[in-house]
Amino acid sequence: MFFKKKAPKKRVFVLSLDGVPYTLLQRAFAEGKLPNLQRLFAQNGTFRQMHSVIPTISSVAWSTFQTGRNPGKHGIFGFVDRDPHTLKMYIPTGAHIRTNTLWEVLSQAGKQVVVMNVPNTTPPRKVNGVLVAGFLSMKLEKAVYPDRYVAPLRNLGYVIDVNPMLAQKDLHGFVDRLMEAVRKRKEATFYFMKELPQWDFFMVHIMETDRIMHFLWAQMEDQDPEFAPRFWEFFRVVDETVAEIHEALPENTLFLSLSDHGFTRVKAEVNTNYWLREKGYLKFKTDQPRDLVDMDSTARVYSLIPGRFYINLLGREAAGSVVPEEYEAWRDRLLEEIPEIQDPETGQSVIQKVWKREDLYWGPLVKQAADVIAHPVDGYDLKAQLAGDRLIQHTHINGMHTYDDAYLFVENTPLRDKQPIYLYDVTQTILQALGVAAPEDMDGESLLL
Ligand SMILES: [Zn+2]
Structure with missing residues (x-):
């Protein structure tokens, strides 16, 4: 008798690093500063530069990624908006996204999802799995679906976001808090991997990379003796976090990593x-x-x-x-x-x-x-x-976003030679990798061959 071993199911894991420029990673790899990311991105798959969206703002970019559509379809056009009838300004949230999201499409197809910390996912939508929203809600009670995961996350000391105001008062303390937030995100990742071992799609977002680059970009470029080492100390924590998570992934998982825009120095x-x-x-x-x-x-x-x-x-x-x-x-x-x-x-x-x-x-x-x-x-x-x-x-904020220097990494997978590539192409790529049909009005195209 022969027993054919069942192949492990196909899964997709996405680790997103907000605002991390393709060119910064390339420079860091050349200087040996991020050994784990270098081993993974530069040697084990396809690592490409990617275009963002206009305006190049995280809430617009991640709305574009999570819906696979341009702003003319999802309805998020900036970090603030106004109601023309009253001229009152407001901050658009996930409630203003007017289409379904990648995680809803996957949930409807019976896939189990875990989504953590992605910008503009507040209030959390119902998914087949878990959704922990990103920075628009600072309270876990309002950020977590389903409710039963609020308590475990609180016990873990999970951090949704570090208040950027702290950077003005205490830059060292700010960097410490960012590193702590990344470590807690990693612990929560391992917690959910255990809680929902049958997950099909898992996404973890690191917002802290964007936060640090707004306040320490110039010091990094100028090799400031006090703060450039802190910048790289923080990025080494990210480097180790990615490696530890990557190592823990089950067999037959397609690993992707991306950023939503690049960064440059503010003039x-x-x-x-x-x-x-x-x-x-x-x-x-x-x-x-x-x-x-x-x-x-x-x-x-x-x-x-x-x-x-x-x-x-x-x-x-x-x-x-x-x-x-x-x-x-x-x-x-x-x-x-x-x-x-x-x-x-x-x-x-x-x-x-x-x-x-x-x-x-x-x-x-x-x-x-x-x-x-x-x-x-x-x-x-x-x-x-x-x-x-x-x-x-001129203010103390010395880093700002750029349009054409985001990155995409897909492990062990050659991609189509499309130029340029966009955020919604990644959404399509994920759906194809999991064998789920994309909604007809979705933009972009899968990059898989
Ligand atoms: Zn930013």
Whole structure:
């Protein structure tokens, strides 16, 4: 008698490192700084540079990844948004994502999923498995589905996010807390691997890489004697964490790793609302506006971070002043004038590219996007304070996101030679690897051969 051993089932494990640039990893590998990641990424699979989304913001990028769709379909266009009818600003959450997500599609196909810490997954949606949301909810009670995992995570000392405000007060303490958060994330990963040993899809997100690069990018580049070693100490913890998790994966698991954008040094922050005020396009009723509600009735254009310009349109905005017949002329004017914004300290152009929304996004929700969207030259962080009194400013935040320097790693798997690759291609790739059909309106294409 011969007994054929049943092959272990196919699984996918995703480890995402928020904001980690492809080129930073390459440099670190060349210098031997991250030996475990180097062994894995550089020697055991396909390691590629990847494009992000516009605007290049984690909540937009991870909404794009988790839905496999562009913002014109999922409805998340920035870290803040506004209700045109009231001009009230709000922070979009996972509740504003208007499509199903990768984990819901997998759950419906009978796959068991564990999803931990991915941005914009608050409030947690019901899945066949576990979902622990990312940084928009600091309380575990509001972040965990199902409820019964709140207590075990609390007992573990699980950390959803480290408050970035701490970086301003105590940079060393901030780095310590980030490392602790990564260690706790690893412990929770092992806990859920034991709790749900039959998982099909498991995703662990490390937000802390983004957090540290906003505050220590310049010190790392300048090899600052006090803080460059802390930067690499933190990344070695990440390096070891990835190795330990990777080692614990069951047989026949496809291991993927990705980031959602790259990073570069901040040259300056640029206040697009100040620029609009100087042009005479934006006026507030008070010297200290606190909200868009304080806009003067003569205001024609206002902006939100980063680089999103809205026409103050009659019939759409609460106190609209631009008649619909003039809407296109205003958009054309912005398309022409926004690229003229310069850094007065250097004369350098601040803007790389400008689009009308329908030239950037597609899908049923395009009309919720800003009317005109601008993408900066690397190094110019577009801000939109309402009350700012200068175009350019410098703060303690010295790292900012870049569009074309995210990465994707897929273990032991040659990929199609598509150029460039996008976040939603990864979503399709995961679905194909697990043999689950993608929803018809999903963007992108699988990279598997
Ligand atoms: Zn960031």
